[in-house]
Amino acid sequence: MALILVADDDLDIRELVAFRLRRDGHEVITVEDGVEALTSASDRSPDLIILDMMMPGLSGVDTARAVRDDPALADVRIIMLTARAHETDVVNGYHAGVDDYVAKPFSPRELSLRVSSLLARKR
Amino acid sequence: MQTSASASAQLAWILFAVFTGLALLCALALLALRGVRRGARGRGDRRRGELRADVLDALLGGREESGQATARLAARRGPAWDRTAEVLVDLLPKVRGEARDRALDLLRCRGAATRALRETRSRRSVTRCRGAYTLGALGAREHAGRLIELLADPASSVRRVAARALGAVGDETAVEPLLTLFDRDSHLQRDLGFALVNIGLGASPQLRRVVLDDVDEAQQPDRGHDLPTSGAAVLAASVLGMLGDPGAVPALVEGVHGGRPALVLACVRALGEIESPAGLPALEAALGADQHSTRIAAATSIVAMGSASAIPALVAAVETDDPTLSRAAATALLRLGAAGRDALTSSGSRYAAEAVALADLRSAS
Numbered sequence: 184m185a186l187i188l189v190a191d192d193d194l195d196i197r198e199l200v201a202f203r204l205r206r207d208g209h210e211v212i213t214v215e216d217g218v219e220a221l222t223s224a225s226d227r228s229p230d231l232i233i234l235d236m237m238m239p240g241l242s243g244v245d246t247a248r249a250v251r252d253d254p255a256l257a258d259v260r261i262i263m264l265t266a267r268a269h270e271t272d273v274v275n276g277y278h279a280g281v282d283d284y285v286a287k288p289f290s291p292r293e294l295s296l297r298v299s300s301l302l303a304r305k306r
Numbered sequence: 307m308q309t310s311a312s313a314s315a316q317l318a319w320i321l322f323a324v325f326t327g328l329a330l331l332c333a334l335a336l337l338a339l340r341g342v343r344r345g346a347r348g349r350g351d352r353r354r355g356e357l358r359a360d361v362l363d364a365l366l367g368g369r370e371e372s373g374q375a376t377a378r379l380a381a382r383r384g385p386a387w388d389r390t391a392e393v394l395v396d397l398l399p400k401v402r403g404e405a406r407d408r409a410l411d412l413l414r415c416r417g418a419a420t421r422a423l424r425e426t427r428s429r430r431s432v433t434r435c436r437g438a439y440t441l442g443a444l445g446a447r448e449h450a451g452r453l454i455e456l457l458a459d460p461a462s463s464v465r466r467v468a469a470r471a472l473g474a475v476g477d478e479t480a481v482e483p484l485l486t487l488f489d490r491d492s493h494l495q496r497d498l499g500f501a502l503v504n505i506g507l508g509a510s511p512q513l514r515r516v517v518l519d520d521v522d523e524a525q526q527p528d529r530g531h532d533l534p535t536s537g538a539a540v541l542a543a544s545v546l547g548m549l550g551d552p553g554a555v556p557a558l559v560e561g562v563h564g565g566r567p568a569l570v571l572a573c574v575r576a577l578g579e580i581e582s583p584a585g586l587p588a589l590e591a592a593l594g595a596d597q598h599s600t601r602i603a604a605a606t607s608i609v610a611m612g613s614a615s616a617i618p619a620l621v622a623a624v625e626t627d628d629p630t631l632s633r634a635a636a637t638a639l640l641r642l643g644a645a646g647r648d649a650l651t652s653s654g655s656r657y658a659a660e661a662v663a664l665a666d667l668r669s670a671s
Contacts, residue, residue: 195400202362290403291366 184208185230185302190220190246191264192238196287200233200264203291204298217241221249224256231302233294234281236265236272244272244279251280260301264289353386361393364412365405376412391418398443399474410444419446426452431461438464442471450477457487466497473501481505481512485538492537502545510549513542514557517573521564535568543569547576555584562588571600578607586611590619598630605634609641617642617649625655636661 187209189200197213204211212227214220216238224232232250236243243263250256263276266287273284282301285294363375382390394409395418401409413419418440425437438456441449453475456468469487472480484498491498502509520539543561546554554576561573574592577585589611592604605623608616620642623635636657639646647665650658 193400195397198358198362199366199397199401199405203366206366288400288402288406291401291405292403 184210185298186210186212186227187298188220188223188227188229188232189213190215190217190232190238190243191235192216193235196235196264199291200294203295207295207299209298217243217246217249220246224250224259225253228255229259231260231262231298233262233264233298236263236276244275244281247276247281248279260304262294262297262301264294354389357390357393361390361397365397365401365408372408376408379412380416387416391416395440395443413444419444419449422446423449423452426456431459431464434459434461434464435467438467438471442467442474445475447475447477450475450480454480454483457483462491462494465491466494469494469497469501473504476505476508478505478508478512481509485512485516485542488538488541489536495537495541499541499545499548502541503548507549507551510546510551510554513546513549514554516542517546517557517561517565517569520566520569521560524566524569525564535566539565540568540572543572543576547572547579550580552580552582552584555580555582559585559588562592567597567600570595571597571603574600574603574607578603578610581611583611583613583615586613586616590616593619593623593631593635598628601628601631602634605631605638609638612642614642614645617646620646621649621653624650624653624658629657632657633661640665 184207187204189197189204189211190213191197191200192215197215201211201213212223212229214223217234218241220232220234221241223229232247234243234246238246241249243265247261247263250259250261260282261280262283262285263281264285264287265272265276276284283297285297360375360378363371364379365372367375379390391413394413398406398409398413422437422440422444423446425433426441428434428437434456438453441453450472453468453472457465457472459465459468465487469484472484481502484501488495488498502513516536516539520536524535539561543558546558558573558576558580561569562577565573570592574589574595577589586608589604589607592600593608595601595604601623605620608620617639620635620639624632624639626632632655636650636655639650639658640661647662650662
């Protein structure tokens with residue numbers, strides 16, 4: 184089972200995602216913004232990070248970019264949760280090192296399957 | 307004199323004792339109040355925690371856990387159910403699939419739609435807003451008619467919430483009323499646009515009709531072209547672009563060729579968003595439009611389409627006397643790749659040379 188970091192400024196989203204992933208047997212840390220996400224990622228070295236695209240301060244894309252710039256976090260998988268499905272945003276995310284996207288409103292079941300699939304793949 | 311002095315001293319002591327006593331009583335009362343509030347907050351937090359736990363189990367749990375949690379939630383009454391319903395309604399726009407279906411089932415079996423409908427008739431605008439919002443969150447298509455009525459509500463906040471709720475419900479009968487509302491409430495443009503986009507491609511036929519009607523009006527021999535474009539037509543064109551409907555291209559092309567300036571600009575932008583090759587000739591024609599903003603939008607839209615067949619028209623735009631248009635067209639040519647760059651290099655325009663030099667600098671750095 185994996186250590187998963189969830190960063191979203193919406194408490195409901197954090198609780199829903201954390202509940203679902205804990206039910207799947209993962210250990211889950213939740214934070215409210217990108218800066219906390221980077222701090223937690225450096226401290227705990229999660230296996231996977233779920234980032235909201237639109238967060239105050241450091242956006243999801245910028246957070247992903249910062250994670251990829253850290254050699255210690257090179258193997259971390261990143262899923263972006265986003266309500267914005269514009270091609271530019273998606274392309275920017277992939278360029279920043281995001282591994283997968285889940286659109287909001289999201290299906291917890293689908294997210295769970297994507298997490299499992301990503302964790303099963305080597306980076 | 308000694309008697310009056312000692313009487314004054316006694317009085318002073320008595321007053322001191324009384325005020326000290328009162329101060330102590332106040333302090334004790336404040337401490338007691340703080341204790342009561344902390345206790346109430348603790349109980350409130352526990353109740354909220356239990357509620358959240360049950361909601362999460364109901365929506366995301368396995369069959370047995372979900373069934374038990376749902377039964378506990380459904381058994382709540384009065385304010386306890388009101389809080390539950392509030393939490394569930396807040397979650398509806400955030401999830402989809404089985405989790406959302408479970409929340410909807412629970413809300414509907416407790417008559418949430420009926421209650422929301424009743425709330426839309428409240429004398430308080432805040433309550434009407436809540437009712438409209440809930441109907442939208444529930445996707446209560448059967449109450450779309452009531453939401454349409456609320457577009458004429460005296461409170462602007464209610465009209466705004468009703469518009470968004472109609473988008474959430476997704477009923478195409480709301481398209482015309484939403485466009486009509488724009489003429490009265492142009493400051494709700496964003497909300498109306500959001501609602502129309504959310505209704506989806508089902509809205510497209512009516513949106514196209516609005517664009518074409520405005521073009522017809524502009525073609526009227528008696529000063530039709532001097533009248534201002536309908537704001538609703540501009541909104542309709544914008545939404546067609548956001549919907550990305552290729553079926554809207556003919557109507558938008560009509561708008562480019564025959565519309566009034568504001569509609570032409572909106573149609574040019576929409577064609578750029580749809581990126582259909584069928585729109586390219588109209589965009590090339592728009593490079594020569596009277597309006598500066600339209601010429602720029604046309605160049606930008608052509609770039610979005612990435613079509614090499616637009617090169618001759620873009621070269622012509624580069625060689626105009628309009629610096630902004632020339633630069634925009636030069637940028638567009640560079641983005642079209644080698645063929646665009648070759649055409650730019652062959653041009654005698656100084657803006658072409660400028661664009662090539664800048665591109666070379668960027669690639670060298």
